[in-house]
Amino acid sequence: MRKLKININNISKKFGDKIVLNRLDLKVFESESLAIIGESGSGKSVLTKCIDGLLSFDTGTISFDQIKNIKNLSFLQMNKYMSKFGILFQNAALFDSLTIKENLMFANKNDNFSEILNEVSLPKSILKEFPSNLSIGVQKRIGLARAILQDPEILILDEPTTGLDPIIGKQINILIKTLVKKKKITTITVTHDMESVYEFSDYTAFIKKGKISWYGRSKDINKNGNLSLKNFIKGIY
Amino acid sequence: MNIILKAGRIFFGIFSSVGEIVLFFFDCLKYSILDKFYPKIFLQHLIKIGYNSLPVVGLTSIFTGMVLALQSYTGFSRFSAESAIPNVVVLSITRELAPVLAGLMVAGRSGAAIAAEIGTMKVTEQIDALKTLSTNPYNYLFIPRILAGIVSLPFLVFVGDIIGVFGGYLICTKVLNFNPVVYLQNTYNFVQFLDVFSGLVKACVFGFIISLMGCYHGYNAKGGAQGVGLSTTYSVVSSSILILLTNYILTSFFFDL
Numbered sequence: 200m201r202k203l204k205i206n207i208n209n210i211s212k213k214f215g216d217k218i219v220l221n222r223l224d225l226k227v228f229e230s231e232s233l234a235i236i237g238e239s240g241s242g243k244s245v246l247t248k249c250i251d252g253l254l255s256f257d258t259g260t261i262s263f264d265q266i267k268n269i270k271n272l273s274f275l276q277m278n279k280y281m282s283k284f285g286i287l288f289q290n291a292a293l294f295d296s297l298t299i300k301e302n303l304m305f306a307n308k309n310d311n312f313s314e315i316l317n318e319v320s321l322p323k324s325i326l327k328e329f330p331s332n333l334s335i336g337v338q339k340r341i342g343l344a345r346a347i348l349q350d351p352e353i354l355i356l357d358e359p360t361t362g363l364d365p366i367i368g369k370q371i372n373i374l375i376k377t378l379v380k381k382k383k384i385t386t387i388t389v390t391h392d393m394e395s396v397y398e399f400s401d402y403t404a405f406i407k408k409g410k411i412s413w414y415g416r417s418k419d420i421n422k423n424g425n426l427s428l429k430n431f432i433k434g435i436y
Numbered sequence: 437m438n439i440i441l442k443a444g445r446i447f448f449g450i451f452s453s454v455g456e457i458v459l460f461f462f463d464c465l466k467y468s469i470l471d472k473f474y475p476k477i478f479l480q481h482l483i484k485i486g487y488n489s490l491p492v493v494g495l496t497s498i499f500t501g502m503v504l505a506l507q508s509y510t511g512f513s514r515f516s517a518e519s520a521i522p523n524v525v526v527l528s529i530t531r532e533l534a535p536v537l538a539g540l541m542v543a544g545r546s547g548a549a550i551a552a553e554i555g556t557m558k559v560t561e562q563i564d565a566l567k568t569l570s571t572n573p574y575n576y577l578f579i580p581r582i583l584a585g586i587v588s589l590p591f592l593v594f595v596g597d598i599i600g601v602f603g604g605y606l607i608c609t610k611v612l613n614f615n616p617v618v619y620l621q622n623t624y625n626f627v628q629f630l631d632v633f634s635g636l637v638k639a640c641v642f643g644f645i646i647s648l649m650g651c652y653h654g655y656n657a658k659g660g661a662q663g664v665g666l667s668t669t670y671s672v673v674s675s676s677i678l679i680l681l682t683n684y685i686l687t688s689f690f691f692d693l
Contacts, residue, residue, distance in 0.1 A: 253564050275470065282570040292565040296553075305569040349569065 201228040204353070204385050205250060210259030211409075212245055219245045220256065221409035227353075232379055232386040234400035234417060236393075238431065241406045243389040244289070247355050250387070251284040252277050285351030285384075289358045291342035293330035299341055300326035306348035315344045319374060336367040340374070347378060354379065356388040360395055372398040393432060396420065405431065460652050464582060467574040478580040485546040485581075485647070486588025490595065492545055493538045497596035500533050501525060501603025509612055518614075522622035525604035530631045531691075534596035535589075536683050539642035542589065543675035547646040550581055551671035554654025555664035563655070578651040585647030586640050593639035597632065634690040641686065642679050649675040 205227035212220040219242045227233055227250075235243045248254035250261060252269055260268040263280070272280055285306075293302050303312050303326075316323055319340040330338055339359060346354060359375060360368035372392075376399035379386050388395055396403055396417055403420055405413040405428045413425040423429065508521045554577060557563050563573050601623060608614040650671045657667035 248564075251568065253567060278567070278570060278572060281568045284568050286565065286568050288561045288565060290560055292561040294557075294562055294565070295560075305566075305571060345569075 204229045206262045234396045237406035283352045285346030291338035471575045481584035497600035498603040501600035505604035505607040523626040529600035535638040539679040547650040550650030551654040555657030555667040582647045585643035589639040589643030590636040
């Protein structure tokens with residue numbers, strides 16, 4: 200029996216005159232891994248930012264467990280709500296004036312980081328480094344470690360393999376799969392890398408023009424009858 | 437019609453920006469009471485804004501004091517009023533020049549740095565990351581910087597006062613052959629508590645303006661490198677204009693003009 204975690208109901212979001220999310224509905228279930236795919240600018244990242252509270256939406260509701268609509272939360276309640284999410288940002292978003300240890304301490308002050316560094320396959324010596332001295336692949340591993348250290352209810356991965364070469368991208372995908380399956384965290388992954396979808400997502404939602412155009416099991420994605428999705432997967436425009 | 441429309445847009449643009457800045461300040465005030473304070477970050481910025489700006493403020497002050505002494509001598513010597521030079525130097529420096537010039541220099545140095553740092557954090561999603569790591573950006577980024585600006589500017593201006601007066605003393609005694617003891621005595625006799633105090637109050641206000649503008653424009657940076665560059669420019673320009681405007685208002689207030 201799937202347990203509903205997040206219910207997105209009829210949400211819309213505009214930037215100026217541009218409609219990015221258009222009466223979008225989506226459900227996220229506990230301990231499942233959902234991939235959100237779609238063309239660049241289709242509203243994938245905006246949707247996750249509405250879910251985690253980083254962006255406000257214009258109309259509709261987002262409910263999370265017992266919270267009926269996150270839009271009604273006060274600033275301090277919203278801060279508490281946001282801490283339920285661990286986010287790996289597109290460019291890792293490590294604090295570049297701080298060392299890796301100081302970055303990780305934002306997520307958990309009491310950890311000695313040995314275990315988490317081991318999980319993301321990085322040596323402990325990296326703790327003294329500054330983010331600018333590290334490759335983007337290593338930065339993403341640290342970003343993932345920081346997100347998981349928070350012990351989040353939901354893990355959001357915003358284009359985890361963008362900007363990485365295929366080998367490092369594959370390594371990150373395998374790493375995410377191992378961590379997600381081991382910790383059984385509900386995961387939302389924004390990507391246009393189909394490898395990520397096949398590797399670790401249980402369900403997939405395809406966004407087109409601000410709406411969910413297709414939703415289903417990731418293993419069924421190649422059997423779908425949605426022409427836009429077929430073209431997206433094959434890279435036909 | 438088009439011109440009226442454009443003028444209206446500019447007017448409302450300015451009006452809404454002022455409103456946003458006021459709301460931003462009230463948010464800072466609110467979270468300074470409601471959420472936690474980061475003393476370590478405050479001390480770091482006290483050093484960055486205050487201590488690290490000493491050389492630039494010192495240089496500005498000493499040359500201003502020297503030029504002021506030279507120019508005053510050129511004018512006053514025409515009607516044998518050279519004895520008024522220490523008075524002119526100390527009053528100009530303590531009341532106006534040290535606070536305004538220190539304010540403008542710090543706006544260019546530290547205000548721009550604040551806007552660039554926060555702007556870069558904004559466009560690279562570091563501020564979003566802070567929020568999801570249960571850290572309120574107002575308390576972690578803005579409040580320590582604003583407080584550091586308010587505290588460090590009076591310190592800089594006080595040092596600038598001493599260095600500026602010393603610049604005038606140097607020119608008058610070494611170039612214009614004034615008696616050093618008489619010069620210092622005249623300086624001491626002319627200067628009053630309110631002259632120095634008004635300069636220090638102005639410094640507090642300027643420090644507040646510089647750091648608030650830096651934080652506000654940095655936080656509202658959009659896009660990439662270009663957006664960060666624009667936020668830096670806006671921060672320096674708006675700080676400079678506000679410093680000159682509030683300087684006039686505070687001078688009128690203190691000296692009842």
